[in-house]
Amino acid sequence: MARLEKQVLIERKHGLHARPATLFVQLANKFNSSIKIKHQKEVVDGKSIIAILSLGLNKGAKIKIIAEGEDAQEALEELATFIKENG
Amino acid sequence: MIKRKGIVASGGVGIGKTYLIREDDLFVPKKSIAYSEISREIYRFEEALIKTRRQISNIQEKISKEIGFDHGRIFEAHFLVLEDRVLIEDVIKQIKNNRVNVEYAFSQSIKKYIDTLLKLNDEYLRERVVDIKDIARRVIKAMLKEKSAKLMSLKEKRVIVAHGLTPSQAADIPKEKVIAFITDVGGRTSHTAIIARSLGIPAVVGLKDITKNVKEADNVIVDGFSGTVIVKPTKKTLDNYKKKIDRYSKEIKAAKKPKIGKAVTKDGRQIDVSANIELPEELGLVKKYGADGVGLYRTEYIFLGKRDLPSEEQQYKAYLNVARKSKPAPVIIRTIDIGGDKFLSRSDVPQEMSPFLGWRAIRFCLARPAIFKVQIRAILRASAEENVKMMFPMISGIEELLQAKKIVASCKKELKKEKKKFDENIKIGAMIEVPSAALTADILAKECDFFSIGTNDLIQYSLAVDRANEKVAYLYEPGHPAVLRLVKNIVADAHKANIWVGMCGEMSAEPTLAFFLLGLGLDEFSMPPPQVLKIKELIQRVKFSDAKAAAEKAVNFSTAKEVEKYLKSKLRKVLDKDFFNFLNV
Numbered sequence: 001m002a003r004l005e006k007q008v009l010i011e012r013k014h015g016l017h018a019r020p021a022t023l024f025v026q027l028a029n030k031f032n033s034s035i036k037i038k039h040q041k042e043v044v045d046g047k048s049i050i051a052i053l054s055l056g057l058n059k060g061a062k063i064k065i066i067a068e069g070e071d072a073q074e075a076l077e078e079l080a081t082f083i084k085e086n087g
Numbered sequence: 088m089i090k091r092k093g094i095v096a097s098g099g100v101g102i103g104k105t106y107l108i109r110e111d112d113l114f115v116p117k118k119s120i121a122y123s124e125i126s127r128e129i130y131r132f133e134e135a136l137i138k139t140r141r142q143i144s145n146i147q148e149k150i151s152k153e154i155g156f157d158h159g160r161i162f163e164a165h166f167l168v169l170e171d172r173v174l175i176e177d178v179i180k181q182i183k184n185n186r187v188n189v190e191y192a193f194s195q196s197i198k199k200y201i202d203t204l205l206k207l208n209d210e211y212l213r214e215r216v217v218d219i220k221d222i223a224r225r226v227i228k229a230m231l232k233e234k235s236a237k238l239m240s241l242k243e244k245r246v247i248v249a250h251g252l253t254p255s256q257a258a259d260i261p262k263e264k265v266i267a268f269i270t271d272v273g274g275r276t277s278h279t280a281i282i283a284r285s286l287g288i289p290a291v292v293g294l295k296d297i298t299k300n301v302k303e304a305d306n307v308i309v310d311g312f313s314g315t316v317i318v319k320p321t322k323k324t325l326d327n328y329k330k331k332i333d334r335y336s337k338e339i340k341a342a343k344k345p346k347i348g349k350a351v352t353k354d355g356r357q358i359d360v361s362a363n364i365e366l367p368e369e370l371g372l373v374k375k376y377g378a379d380g381v382g383l384y385r386t387e388y389i390f391l392g393k394r395d396l397p398s399e400e401q402q403y404k405a406y407l408n409v410a411r412k413s414k415p416a417p418v419i420i421r422t423i424d425i426g427g428d429k430f431l432s433r434s435d436v437p438q439e440m441s442p443f444l445g446w447r448a449i450r451f452c453l454a455r456p457a458i459f460k461v462q463i464r465a466i467l468r469a470s471a472e473e474n475v476k477m478m479f480p481m482i483s484g485i486e487e488l489l490q491a492k493k494i495v496a497s498c499k500k501e502l503k504k505e506k507k508k509f510d511e512n513i514k515i516g517a518m519i520e521v522p523s524a525a526l527t528a529d530i531l532a533k534e535c536d537f538f539s540i541g542t543n544d545l546i547q548y549s550l551a552v553d554r555a556n557e558k559v560a561y562l563y564e565p566g567h568p569a570v571l572r573l574v575k576n577i578v579a580d581a582h583k584a585n586i587w588v589g590m591c592g593e594m595s596a597e598p599t600l601a602f603f604l605l606g607l608g609l610d611e612f613s614m615p616p617p618q619v620l621k622i623k624e625l626i627q628r629v630k631f632s633d634a635k636a637a638a639e640k641a642v643n644f645s646t647a648k649e650v651e652k653y654l655k656s657k658l659r660k661v662l663d664k665d666f667f668n669f670l671n672v
Contacts (some may be wrong), residue, residue: 017211022164026153050200053215056207071165 003068005038006075008083015058020086025049027082033069035079046079089318091294093269096280098617101267101309102325105301106245106250118188128182132175135229137187140169141619142225145155146648153282153368164215164334168222170287174200188228197223203424217251222252233358236508248306250529262286269316281365287372287617291316302354312618313671327668334669338620350623356631358605360623361419361613363591367405370412372616377623380416380474382613383539383591384463396458402465410472419475419539419613420466421518421592422459422491424448424480448481453490463498472511478516478539485530492534493554518591520544525573532584539613540577542592546570561598565594566647566654571603575642578607589613596624598670599654605631621670629661 010016016024021044028035028046035046039061044051046065057063067075100526104292120128147162168174174196181192201219204212214483244266251272252260268283284292289311301307301318308328313488317324350358362373373381389405390399397405409419426447452459466477476587494514502509517524517531522539524531528538537651542565547554549569552562564570576591594616596602601622604612614624637657644650659667 014211015209017209017215019164022167025167026163043171048171049167050171051118051173053212054203054207056204056209056212058209084505 002070002072002074003066005064005066006080007062007064008023008080010059010061010063010083012086013059015056015060015061016052016063018084021049024079024082025052025087027079028075030038031069031071031078032074033072033075035065035075036068037066038066042043063082077085088221088321088324089300091297091300091318092314093291093294093297093314093316095314096273096292097283097290097311098615099267099287099289099311100328100335101246101289101311102328103244103266103307104304104331105248105307105355106654107301107303108247108249116188117191117541120182120188120404122186125183125186128192129179131230132182132193134180134187136169136175136390138229139222139225139368140166141168142229143222155568157282164218165222168219169226174300176199183564190227193230195225230491230524236338237498246309248301248307249300258533262288267311268292269294269307269309275568284369284372284615287375288511294508300573312621316586324489331574331669331671335620338624349379350626352605352626352631354630354632356605358609358626359589359611360626361417361589362616362617362619363613364409364616367409367412369616370374370409373413373416375617376649378416378614378616378619381409381418382414382589383551384418384420386420386423390423390425394585396461399461399468402462403468406469406475410475412468414472414474417476417477419478419516420464420469421448421468421478421480422452423538426451443553445543447603449487450489452479453494454485456494459491459494460498463495464502467495467498467502467509468515470513471508473510475510476514476516476537478518479502479540480518481521482517482519482531483521485534488517488531488534517600519577520548520592522549522560522573525549527543529583530587532580535586537586538577538581538588539586540574540590540592542570542574542590545573545592546594553597563595564647565600566650568642568644568646570594571650574604575638578609582608588610596622598672599651601625601636602629602658603638603641603650603654605629606636608635608636624666625662625670628663628666629658632659633657 012020014061025047036043037046037052037055039055042055045053046052064081065076067079089287094409106396143162143165169375177193177196178189181187182189185192195288197219201216202352204216212667220638244264245266246267246269247260249270251270251345265288268278268279268290270292271294273279280292289309290340291311293310297316306663308320308325310328320328322667327436350360354588359379361380361405362376362378363383364370364373365385365386366388369529389526389606404435406420424447426442427444446454466475468477478493479488482488499509514536516537516539518541519525519528519538521532522545525545531539546552546563546565548569550567552559554560555565578588587610590604590609592616592664595604595612596618598621602625605626637654641650641653644653658672
């Protein structure tokens with residue numbers, strides 16, 4: 001099982017809140033791999049809206065997406081692209 | 088008697104007793120459970136989650152049906168919370184490890200997350216907290232098997248008072264029991280406002296602390312025209328307002344009779360008084376309040392909150408629907424007035440320091456002709472109904488207008504080739520809302536069929552005031568001599584070029600300024616539907632010659648206060664006392 005990670009930057013004015021966070025979690029839940037989000041020292045479940053909102057990801061936050069599982073590669077690519085376009 | 092001023096969300100006047108919707112503080116009893124009860128508690132939790140899911144899904148369906156698909160989508164986050172693995176696991180862990188009842192475990196978990204989110208001190212997250220609390224309340228209610236809202240059992244109609252209504256609360260309220268809505272928070276585009284407007288129920292929002300100033304079953308007056316809420320009014324105030332309501336309901340009835348239909352001054356000048364709409368659902372109000380047509384149909388709602396751009400067919404259907412339902416009255420469709428940032432990933436958009444001076448409206452559309460063309464083709468196809476006009480927002484100079492017209496011409500050519508029907512002579516107008524356009528109206532007038540003055544932006548740009556900034560909001564004065572002079576110039580230039588000129592800003596619904604605008608020779612007034620009756624009656628009760636004389640004098644005063652005072656004294660002179668008091672100027 002692959003464990004892959006990628007660093008991305010939140011560039012959107014309002015950070016990863018509200019609608020983008022909702023869409024991110026919906027997207028994450030489409031994959032079988034486990035998805036974790038690391039921000040500073042905290043690591044949370046990327047499939048949990050509450051956990052992601054609790055990170056309070058504002059503009060300029062650097063996060064690491066960690067995917068582990070069969071479709072980790074695909075998941076990582078799609079989620080990173082999503083953050084790039086919407087985050 | 089307490090008087091509070093808030094933001095006008097939906098017009099009309101309502102008087103009645105209050106009904107307070109409190110935010111539940113999620114307090115639930117703590118009970119210890121036996122080991123053998125753990126599985127039962129977990130089962131109850133699952134049941135409550137499923138029940139809540141079904142509830143929200145029903146509400147979503149109801150809202151989609153009543154207001155439109157897009158507003159139903161606001162519940163997507165609700166569903167995610169109900170399925171949230173971290174939350175569910177946390178609750179189960181507490182039940183197992185701490186041996187507590189599920190209601191308590193759940194409320195503790197939720198509280199933990201809400202506290203974290205509130206600590207982040209972010210206004211977007213605060214809004215999310217309202218959603219999460221709403222879901223938590225439902226889940227707990229489902230577990231406690233609480234009975235449905237007390238409001239249902241009330242015999243009389245009430246004024247709903249709340250801190251801020253969540254979409255699901257708003258959907259739960261039986262509308263036939265509502266006189267008016269008043270809330271502490273919210274703006275013109277908040278959910279309460281949209282629902283109230285589409286139902287034609289008066290609403291005032293953004294009252295800050297109204298929930299602290301009323302008790303259950305207090306008498307209140309809600310004036311949805313001026314944004315005033317009066318708690319425990321004196322008999323005199325109450326009587327005055329009762330008269331106002333009587334008159335208002337008589338007017339609605341009278342407006343249905345064709346003889347009151349047109350706004351013609353005593354000396355025979357006819358004015359079109361049209362309505363601004365944001366959603367197709369508001370078309371009912373356009374007819375109800377006797378508007379002569381749709382003077383501004385905002386199309387942004389078709390684009391907002393979607394991941395994909397609406398197709399030509401989707402847009403065509405939306406415009407066609409509005410055109411058909413309005414027939415034979417005219418509809419002026421405004422092409423999108425949003426910033427590039429609203430298109431999410433569709434375009435790479437830079438962060439803007441001053442979005443109002445930035446990449447939006449016609450500027451964005453001309454830079455992205457592919458997106459613009461889809462909308463223009465859809466509008467052109469709807470124009471086959473022959474009552475559609477098109478206008479472009481935020482024109483700042485002639486080049487933009489010519490460029491936009493060129494795109495229209497090429498779309499027409501395409502449609503002809505494809506043998507699709509459209510109105511060959513569709514009228515095209517420019518919104519005049521940028522000072523540079525106001526000052527070069529003579530040049531622009533040669534290239535379009537009409538003008539529509541957008542006062543909200545025109546005032547903000549010419550006085551350099553951001554109305555949302557409380558520190559400078561006092562400078563936002565529609566009656567400022569600079570604004571009046573710009574408007575005078577626009578009207579004069581339009582008439583010199585033999586085109587008509589309207590106004591689709593809030594200024595046209597202010598009685599004193601409407602009198603001034605009538606005097607300048609403005610041909611069309613367009614405003615939120617509930618304001619139409621008042622302005623129509625005003626026009627019917629005055630002479631154009633009086634208004635003209637007043638307008639000529641008004642532009643020469645030095646301050647907005649002097650202008651207001653002068654126009655008010657003129658109105659008092661020409662109107663009968665009753666109607667003057669009714670206008671409440």
